[in-house]
Amino acid sequence: SQQGEEDPQALSIQEGENATMNCSYKTSINNLQWYRQNSGRGLVHLILIRSNEREKHSGRLRVTLDTSKKSSSLLITASRAADTASYFCATGLKYQGGSEKLVFGKGTKLTVNP
Amino acid sequence: GAGVSQTPSNKVTEKGKYVELRCDPISGHTALYWYRQSLGQGPEFLIYFQGTGAADDSGLPNDRFFAVRPEGSVSTLKIQRTERGDSAVYLCASSLHDSTDTQYFGPGTRLTVL
Numbered sequence: 001s002q003q004g005e006e007d008p009q010a011l012s013i014q015e016g017e018n019a020t021m022n023c024s025y026k027t028s029i030n031n032l033q034w035y036r037q038n039s040g041r042g043l044v045h046l047i048l049i050r051s052n053e054r055e056k057h058s059g060r061l062r063v064t065l066d067t068s069k070k071s072s073s074l075l076i077t078a079s080r081a082a083d084t085a086s087y088f089c090a091t092g093l094k095y096q097g098g099s100e101k102l103v104f105g106k107g108t109k110l111t112v113n114p
Numbered sequence: 115g116a117g118v119s120q121t122p123s124n125k126v127t128e129k130g131k132y133v134e135l136r137c138d139p140i141s142g143h144t145a146l147y148w149y150r151q152s153l154g155q156g157p158e159f160l161i162y163f164q165g166t167g168a169a170d171d172s173g174l175p176n177d178r179f180f181a182v183r184p185e186g187s188v189s190t191l192k193i194q195r196t197e198r199g200d201s202a203v204y205l206c207a208s209s210l211h212d213s214t215d216t217q218y219f220g221p222g223t224r225l226t227v228l
Contacts, residue, residue: 018116030214035219041203041221041222042205042219042220042221042222043157043205043219044219045217045218088156088157091158094212094226101159101162102159102217104155104157104158106154106155107156
């Protein structure tokens with residue numbers, strides 16, 4: 001079963017615009033991570049935000065986390081055609097022995113038009 | 115250094131056949147994960163290895179699926195009596211110590227069961 005739900009399912013913007021993707025989840029988490037996937041193959045880790053953090057930046061990426069609303073957003077500023085990909089949020093759920101399981105959402109397909 | 119590698123990149127088999135999918139994690143990573151990704155979905159957790167042992171195999175869909183990691187590095191996912199519904203991209207990831215660390219994904223093996 002999938003815990004996170006990304007919104008929107010698909011997003012098309014022009015180069016230079018900002019792209020915002022949202023993720024909602026259901027249960028308590030240890031952390032939330034965002035991944036990018038090109039052409040349905042390997043995923044690239046973008047950023048991890050812990051449950052006690054509210055905002056994190058990495059280059060053109062900005063992630064926010066609101067644990068009271070069980071939601072996160074990923075903002076990509078000044079988008080480029082190369083940002084075209086699917087973006088997934090994954091929630092880190094703690095389970096037996098203190099380890100964590102990553103549960104992915106269905107993803108947002110971002111298209112950046114040149 | 116080399117990332118996570120998976121072989122083969124594509125596998126086409128007939129219904130009822132046995133297949134093996136291989137994953138070479140990043141050298142020195144003790145944690146290894148298998149995920150399955152169907153078209154239009156996010157990756158779905160199958161199994162997590164800590165060293166040689168399976169710490170969590172709760173995601174394996176049924177007893178036709180089995181995975182091993184005998185020496186704590188390379189892992190093989192084995193699927194017996196394949197069914198058309200097993201067609202998916204099988205992704206492997208590794209992390210340095212355990213599942214609280216960032217997971218690095220391989221390019222995946224696309225399995226097609228005819």
